[in-house]
Amino acid sequence: NALAHLLVQRGNPAEAEPIVKRMIEIDPSEYLNYLELSKIYENAGNYDEAEAQLLKAREVKPKQAEVYAALSGYYNRQGEFEKTVEALNTAADLQPENPQGYQLVAVFYWEKAFKDKRLTKAQEKEYILKGIDATDKALKLNPDYIDALTYKNILLRMQANAETDRAKIDALIKEADEIRNKAMELNKRKASGKS
Helix, strand or coil, X not given: CHHHHHHHHCCCHHHHHHHHHHHHHHCCCCHHHHHHHHHHHHHCCCHXXXXXXXXXXXXXXXXXXHHHHHHXXXXXXXXXXXXXHHHHHHHHHHCCCCXXXXXXXXXXXXXXXXXXXXXXXXXXXXXXXHHHHHHHHHHHHCCCCHHHHHHHHXXXXXXXXXXXXXXXXXXXXXXXXXXXXXXXXXXXXXXXXXX
């Protein structure tokens, strides 16, 4: 696998492909070989075959978070947002003790809601709420997770901007302020070494 990876890195995917295929023949249960073959096909522009290899890796190791991370990266490069976050959510669920997976999901929802100007207001709100839900999952695992606090603060403010009910807007801003203040306090403690 190291030789095939080196050949791909050096721009020799045609030489790497038969090596990886042979490695798959020898050990069809080794998911990393499918991931490597997927990279070869994707780099060659053979996207259907690249996806097929990722799906084969998932079939071989359905509980391996790394497989879903590779799937999410592939789908993200293809511009398939829904498939990207589905794979990210699965990867996060496979490591339920790790808040970073859920936080990564929140980042993708924030970015989509913030940057994609083609979204309807309903879609934007849906993604904001899903992003908040992902930060909540991360914060449930680590209530002092600064990145999750920061993104939840931002997402709550985005939600407030989408609301028309003054009382709801005020409640969201108040919650966002509290979260921002907690994140700032944690950052101060971290900077002073008082974690």
